[in-house]
Amino acid sequence: MTAMRLEQAQALLGFVRGAGQEHILRYWEKLPENSRQQLLHQIAAVDFALLARLHHDYILRKNLPALTSLEPAEMITLAQQQAHPEEVRSMKARGEQELRAGKVAALLVAGGQATRLGFEKPKGAYPIGPVSQKTLFQLHAEKLRALARRYQTRIPWYIMTSDTNAGETRDFFEKNNLFGYSSQDLCFFEQEMIPALDENGKLILDAPDHIFTNPNGHGGTLTALEKSGALADMRRRGIEEIFYFQVDNVLLNMCDPLFLGYHVAAQAEMSAKVCAKRDPYEKVGVIGKVFDARTGKAGRLQVIEYSDMSAADKEARLPDGTLKYNAGSIAIHLFKVSFIEREVAGGTKLPWHVAHKQIPYLDANGQLVQPDKPNGYKFETFVFDALSDAERVVLLEVDRRFDFSPIKNAAGEDSPETALRDLNEFYARWLEQAGITIPRDAAGKVKVRCEISPLFALDAEELAPKVTPALRVQNDFYLEP
Ligand code: UTP
Numbered sequence: 001m002t003a004m005r006l007e008q009a010q011a012l013l014g015f016v017r018g019a020g021q022e023h024i025l026r027y028w029e030k031l032p033e034n035s036r037q038q039l040l041h042q043i044a045a046v047d048f049a050l051l052a053r054l055h056h057d058y059i060l061r062k063n064l065p066a067l068t069s070l071e072p073a074e075m076i077t078l079a080q081q082q083a084h085p086e087e088v089r090s091m092k093a094r095g096e097q098e099l100r101a102g103k104v105a106a107l108l109v110a111g112g113q114a115t116r117l118g119f120e121k122p123k124g125a126y127p128i129g130p131v132s133q134k135t136l137f138q139l140h141a142e143k144l145r146a147l148a149r150r151y152q153t154r155i156p157w158y159i160m161t162s163d164t165n166a167g168e169t170r171d172f173f174e175k176n177n178l179f180g181y182s183s184q185d186l187c188f189f190e191q192e193m194i195p196a197l198d199e200n201g202k203l204i205l206d207a208p209d210h211i212f213t214n215p216n217g218h219g220g221t222l223t224a225l226e227k228s229g230a231l232a233d234m235r236r237r238g239i240e241e242i243f244y245f246q247v248d249n250v251l252l253n254m255c256d257p258l259f260l261g262y263h264v265a266a267q268a269e270m271s272a273k274v275c276a277k278r279d280p281y282e283k284v285g286v287i288g289k290v291f292d293a294r295t296g297k298a299g300r301l302q303v304i305e306y307s308d309m310s311a312a313d314k315e316a317r318l319p320d321g322t323l324k325y326n327a328g329s330i331a332i333h334l335f336k337v338s339f340i341e342r343e344v345a346g347g348t349k350l351p352w353h354v355a356h357k358q359i360p361y362l363d364a365n366g367q368l369v370q371p372d373k374p375n376g377y378k379f380e381t382f383v384f385d386a387l388s389d390a391e392r393v394v395l396l397e398v399d400r401r402f403d404f405s406p407i408k409n410a411a412g413e414d415s416p417e418t419a420l421r422d423l424n425e426f427y428a429r430w431l432e433q434a435g436i437t438i439p440r441d442a443a444g445k446v447k448v449r450c451e452i453s454p455l456f457a458l459d460a461e462e463l464a465p466k467v468t469p470a471l472r473v474q475n476d477f478y479l480e481p
Helices: 006-018 033-045 048-060 078-083 085-100 136-150 166-175 220-227 230-237 257-265 311-315 337-344 383-389 416-433 460-466
Strands: 070-072 104-109 157-161 186-190 193-195 205-207 213-215 241-246 270-275 286-290 300-304 328-336 353-357 376-380 393-397 450-452 477-479
Touching: 006 033, 048 353, 048 376, 078 085, 085 257, 104 220, 157 166, 157 220, 166 186, 186 220, 186 230, 213 376, 220 230, 220 337, 220 383, 230 337, 241 257, 241 337, 257 270, 257 328, 257 393, 270 383, 286 328, 300 383, 328 337, 328 383, 337 383, 416 450, 416 460
Parallel strands: 104 157, 104 241, 157 186, 270 393, 450 477
Antiparallel strands: 070 286, 193 213, 241 328, 270 328, 286 300, 353 376
C-alpha cells in the first residue's frame, strides 16, 4: 500500500463529506497513520455515484425489473440429442477440434464467501474425493490436466478470487505445487468489492478503519477479466472461447467438447447448460424468454430467479407432463472472448441485484455487533444476466447425474453429503459399464466408496480398456495412475 499524498487524502475526505458519508470518519482523529491510509485506500475505491444510484433505484424505489411476459426458452433437449446421434458425434468432434487448436481457456469463479456451507477456508479447499479426500481445486486441476494431455494442448486456467480469499487461495495452490498445473498456464485475478448500505443508504463501518464490503457477485467476472488484463492475455494466446464454471460442482464435465461444439457451430456468443428441475419447487433459476425491461426488446433470454417466479409458472406443465419452465440454470457457460470485450466496453451492462442481509456493524460504543435480523443491503451482479445481451445463445440440456451436483449447504440438498453420494454413484456407473460388479444394497445404493482419478480416466470410454471385468470391488476403491 503506497502512502497517499496529503492533498489527495484531503480531496477524498472532502468527497466523503460531500456524499453525506462523513460518519465513516467517526474514528479518524484516533486512528494511527497506517489505519488512516487503509481507510483512505478503501475510500478511493468507492464509486459514490454508483452507490447513490443503487440506493435510489433499488432501495428507495425498489426498481426491480418487471416480468411482463414469460415463455419457455428453446433448447437442444436430451431427447433431440438422443434422436440425432450423428449430429452429437459431429458436434463433439467440432468441440474437440477447438480444444486441440488451443482456442479454449478455463475460467473458474471462486470469489464467493461460502456462507451457506460455513467453511472457514476457500470453498475450493473442501475435501470431496470419496476415497482420496482430494479437494475441489485438485479435482478441477486434474480434469484440466487430463484434458490437455488428451488433446495435446494447453488450457490456460484463469481463477477469480476476491479480497475475502485471494491470499488464502494462492497460498493453497502454492502449498500443493499448483496441483501439477504449469505456472505459465495459471492466472489468478481478483474481482472488485462493493460496499453495502444500511437502511438509510449509509456506508457501514465494521472496524474503525474499515468499511464493510462484499464481492460484487459472479457478474463481476466480466469487468474483472478486463481490468486485470486476463482478457488481453487470452487474446495474446489466441483464445477464442472461455469455459466458465463454479468451484462447487463436483460432477463438472470440464470444457465439455459436445457443449463447445454446439456453441461454436452456432457461432453463439454465450451459451449455457441447463438441466430439468428436480421438482417445481427446486430453488434453482430457470432460463426463459422475457420482455427485457432494460433493452425494451422482447424475447431475450434471462434467468428468472426462483423467488421471482409465480407459483402458477413454477407448476405449469406441457401436455407431455414435463414442467413448462424446466430449463434449470446450472451456471456452466461458454463465452466468446469477443463477446466479453463488447459486454465490458464502457463498464458493466449487467443489472444489479439487491439483497436485504444481516451485516456486522460498529455500534455507538465502537463494539462490533452481529445483528440477528437484516439491517442493510448488499449489491451484486450475476453473470447469467449477460445472456440477454448475447446475439446468439445455445442452451444445451444435460442430465444432472453426469453434469451437476453442487456443494452449497452444510446439510440437506446440495451439500457435501449429496455431492459425495452423486460422485460415488457417477464412478460406480463407469465401473459397471466396464463390466465390473459393484455391490449395491436393496435400494440400489452403492455400498462401497469408489473413485477414479481424472488422470486415470476422464470418462467411461477411457476407463473400459484400462480395467478388467474380473476386478473385484469389495472395499473402498480408488483408481489413479
Ligand atoms: P454462490 O452464489 O453459490 O455463492 O456462488 P457462494 O459464495 O459459493 O456461497 P454462499 O452464497 O455465500 O453460501 C456460486 C459461484 O460463484 C462464485 C462462488 O465462488 C461460486 O463458485 N462467486 C460468487 C464469485 O466468484 N464471486 C461472487 O461475488 C459470488
